[in-house]
Amino acid sequence: MDRLQKVIAQAGIASRRKAEQLIEEGKVKVNGKIVTELGTKVSASDKVEVEGIPVERERKVYYLFYKPRGVISAVEDDKGRKVVTDYFPFVEERIFPIGRLDYDTSGLMILTNDGEFANLLAHPRYKIEKTYVARVNGIPQRHLLKRLAAGVELEDGKTAPAKVKELSVDKKKGRALIEITIHEGRNRQVRRMFEAIGFQVQKLKRERFAFLHTKGLNAGDYRELTAHEVKQLRTLAETGSLR
Structure with missing residues (x-):
């Protein structure tokens, strides 16, 4: 479940603040009903409309990637060098790397389109x-x-x-x-x-x-994280243990 204004902002329709304004002005519908309460949460199955236009929502995806040496930990590079997202040509979602690895360093990275999840794993206070x-x-x-x-x-x-x-x-x-x-x-x-x-x-x-490792992957390979792995990573970040 995500807050309604976050869903609208993530869809690229408006900024979070503008989305809140649209909700308060009665311009947002959830499952055909006008919603004006900012704390409203919606699920992936809920139909959201802004001023009569349906909101297209990306499914959240999580990939474990074995970055080779000589690759930039970014979605683009102004010098034309190879970047991590070049290895995901068939992934339609707008993914980005969590944290970074140096150009000359290889190894595991996670790429996602889930900003909240990325912040959980990247912030040093969570001690991943x-x-x-x-x-x-x-x-x-x-x-x-x-x-x-x-x-x-x-x-x-x-x-x-x-x-x-x-x-x-x-x-x-x-x-x-x-x-x-x-x-x-x-x-x-x-x-x-x-x-x-x-x-x-x-x-x-x-x-x-964390508990993820390179076994089974070669440099340049990736795989989608399982739902259980994603849940474990969230738990680890939020509680400091896998329980």
Whole structure:
């Protein structure tokens, strides 16, 4: 169920404020009856009309996408570079990515046309965890990884505590694979965190988004989230657990 003014605004008929004005002026009908109460909620099956014109409503869609490297996390790019929505040529809904991944970072993203859902998952206060695997140039000592986990000072403030685990070390090539889980979404955050302890990230991949993972997907692939997964993500954002 969505508020009537939100449905009108999402359909592109008017701004939220203008939609409220249209409702109060008696210019909106729900199932053939004039509605003037702003708190009115409608379902997908309700017929909404504004000044006699039916409101076309998009169904809400949710996709899990494995972003390849070299792709912009946007719906368009003024430099003509490939963007994430280029991988959805047959999706009619106006989808957009929740948050972003750097141009050179691969891994999981969610795309949707549900703005409320996107805000739930993207806002740092909801603490949705994202897990990355970083290949770093050099082998960080344990005390440096502990420092990373405790939070490091960046130019835009100290990072929140993270979960950090060494996955493997290649002494011959002088590099390591480190898993790091964060819930913030600052620009180039993981790369900057490693730079703060003196290490350069050579390759970065987001392996998990909350409980979702890359298994079964190759770079450039996507799948629609199940209704149960969407519900779980909402619950996780709103309560901090899957219950």
